Amino acid sequence: DAKTTQPNSMESNEEEPVHLPCNHSTISGTDYIHWYRQLPSQGPEYVIHGLTSNVNNRMASLAIAEDRKSSTLILHRATLRDAAVYYCILRGGNAGNMLTFGGGTRLMVKP
Amino acid sequence: DARVTQTPRHKVTEMGQEVTMRCQPILGHNTVFWYRQTMMQGLELLAYFRNRAPLDDSGMPKDRFSAEMPDATLATLKIQPSEPRDSAVYFCASGLVEGWQPQHFGDGTRLSIL
Numbered sequence: 207d208a209k210t211t212q213p214n215s216m217e218s219n220e221e222e223p224v225h226l227p228c229n230h231s232t233i234s235g236t237d238y239i240h241w242y243r244q245l246p247s248q249g250p251e252y253v254i255h256g257l258t259s260n261v262n263n264r265m266a267s268l269a270i271a272e273d274r275k276s277s278t279l280i281l282h283r284a285t286l287r288d289a290a291v292y293y294c295i296l297r298g299g300n301a302g303n304m305l306t307f308g309g310g311t312r313l314m315v316k317p
Numbered sequence: 318d319a320r321v322t323q324t325p326r327h328k329v330t331e332m333g334q335e336v337t338m339r340c341q342p343i344l345g346h347n348t349v350f351w352y353r354q355t356m357m358q359g360l361e362l363l364a365y366f367r368n369r370a371p372l373d374d375s376g377m378p379k380d381r382f383s384a385e386m387p388d389a390t391l392a393t394l395k396i397q398p399s400e401p402r403d404s405a406v407y408f409c410a411s412g413l414v415e416g417w418q419p420q421h422f423g424d425g426t427r428l429s430i431l
Contacts, residue, residue, distance in 0.1 A: 303414060
């Protein structure tokens, strides 16, 4: 199984940037790195994905290490609505088409 | 925005009763997934369909759970007979088959078996 490792929890202040790390040392060349988040009482929500290059979208940025063994999800200005559990998941290629959720990182945002 | 629709949102029933959960995937999506979430186990994949054919249901207890896609607009997950340990939130997700395509999740069915 292609696995990821994330810190259990992180804290941030509102309107400050947040960097959520993820290690995936067993990633294969065809695995995409996906990030999802789950707000309280909701289903998981897609945030961003990447393969080799850094990616930006309206929700976040994804920075991928050159060796692809780690990545960082960047929220540029955290808001209280960003408080959620963030999951880093490998998909496609050797990881298969399913999403295998680990424990994720619980992000707490302080006003 | 198109959404995955799950019904019912909440279900409370007694042990031994049959439970049916329904999911309407987003039109045009060719993959459907069922997940279960509990505090102890987190999010677990139960079943995976591609073009309505079951590809992987290894995460599902076969003796009491069954998953089907009678047509492209409906996926069902049944539990018969239900047990208290089946209490959980059940999520359906749909997407396209390519590995970079995101999965879109419904709001879930919160199931309580008394």
